[in-house]
Amino acid sequence: MRTHHEPARVVVTGIGAVAPNGLDAESAWAATSSGRSGIATLTDVELDGLTVTIGGEVTGFDPSAHLSRPDQRRLSRYAQLGVAAAREAMSAHVTDEGAPPFRSDRFSVLAASGYGPTEVTHLGTRSLGAKGPRGVSANGAVYGAHDSLSSYLSVEWHAQGPSHAVAAACASGTVGVGEGMRMVRHGYADAVLVVTAEHSLNVQDIAATANIRALATDSNDAPExxxxxxxxxxxxxxMSAGAAALLLESEASARDRGARVLAEVRGYGCSSDAHHATAPHPEGVGAQLAMRQALADAGCTPADVGYVNAHGTSTPYNDATELAAIAAVFGEHAHRVPISSTKSTTGHLIGAAGALEAIFCIQAMRDRMLPPTINLDDPEFPEFDLVPHVARTAAPELCMSNSFGFGGHNATVVLAGVAS
Structure with a gap:
């Protein structure tokens, strides 16, 4: 067993995704890299009274393809999406009997989400009001928490290492990847399956987020x-739904079992603004700190980074603050490095966004193609290279992915490609 004195290199050997524009990782990447949006008028939400009627729904998802009928009833849609992404990430690694190739006590599952299975709480509250305490389902005690996803998967694959959940609002997915990387790097696990998921497309969550003026309210007639x-x-x-999963393991573990390495998680930084419940720090000090930490952790300089997948939410404050933070950290290179926001095609998957965008970075390095920022018709920041409208051929060796969230959460990962 490694100790914290012998840090391991951490590689990605599996990816999986369920997104508004694709039901698996490759479909989502094909859509995003070609600029195809997954945003449309909501069809599975009661829209009466809502000021926002658009979102990134996962259409065509069939839970029966992944879960038994009893598990479909028990697990929230948040967990169902996460299970599908996790199984895709693990698909090339389990035996014919469904067993993973890792020692049980050295294998962990880490779930990450911002909202988690909120619909379980909503349904329980309605049942309480309509039927009283006896009408509340017992399922809520187990399946109404973020860790219902990691618990379910740890049972499925007999992962006896630490399996739990993290929540850091919109930075949750990147925090999950970073903390999973640290678990492997410092010897607490040989492999960690990081699973991120979100399904907040319901009346309560949409209304609450719209009421704090965070959602786009002027595009109901033009969702894309x-x-x-x-x-x-x-x-x-x-707001969008979806899930993303990455299988992280030590380079030694991957080499010993002959696993195909997709990328390396080279660096991670995480910080807090300590400023406001929803607004980013006006000078982006927390965002700068997370990026600087990730670069230092990766042992690289800003000039080494060939592409930045921005948090890029499409809110006035976030976009301006993030670019200012990138300029402060990258200096002159900030105006040369390509930066794009894939949320322009997927929408914002909240807690799952960071993991999905890390996957897009891996695919961008593999395919030598930078995904575009679509809908960028009138750039407010023309001094930056924001890869407008269409994908671009390029061969970055290092990519940075940023995630910033309500509560002042900031997280950044630096990923490295593999030699072709």
Whole structure:
């Protein structure tokens, strides 16, 4: 067993995703890299009274393809999406009997989400009001928490290492990847399956987020244009559902079992603004700190970074603050490095966003293609290279992915490609 004195290199050997524009990792990447939006008018939400009627729904998802009928009833849609992404990430690694290739006590599952299975709480509250205490389902005690996803998967794959959940609002997915990386790097696990998921497309969560003026309210008639990061006309983010999973393991573990390495998680930084419940720090001090930490952890300089997947939510404050923070950290390189926001095609998957965007970075390095920022018709920040409208051929060796969230949460990962 490694100790904290012998840090291990941490590699990615599996990816999986369920997104508004694709039901698996490759479909989502094909759509995003070609600029196809997954945002549309909501069909599975009661829209009466809502000021926002668009979102990134996961359409065509069939839970029966992944879960038994009893498990479909027990697990929230948040967990169902997470299970699908996790199984895709693990698909090339389990035996014919469904067993993972890791020692049980050295394998962990880490779930990450911002909202978690809120619909379980909503349904329980309605049942309490309509039927009284006896009408409340007992399922809520187990399946109404963020860790219902990691618990379920740890049982499925007999993962006896630490398996739990983290929540850091919109930075949750990146925090999950970073903390999973640290678990492997410092010898607490040989492999960690990081699973991030979100399904907050319901009346309560949409209404609450719209009421704090965070959502785009001017695009109900043109859903695909709702998410337009860095554009002067941007008015807010578009809420989406989905999931993403990455299998992280030590380089030694991957080598010993002959696993295909997709990328390396080279660096991670995490910070808090300590400023406001929803607004980012006006000078982006927390965002700067997370990026600086990630670069230092990766042992690289800003000039080494060939692409930045921005948090880029399409809110007026976030976009301006993030670019100012990048300029402060990257210096002159800030105006040369390509930066794009894939949320322009997927919408904002909240707690799952960071993991999905880390996967997009891995695919960008693999395919030598930078995904575009669509809907960028009137750039407010023309001094930055924001990869407008269409993908671009490029071969970055290092990518940075940023995630910033309500509560002042900031997280950044630096990923490295593998030699072709």
């Amino acid at each position: 244009r709702g998410s337009r990061p860095f554009d002067r006309s941007r008015s807010g983010f578009v």
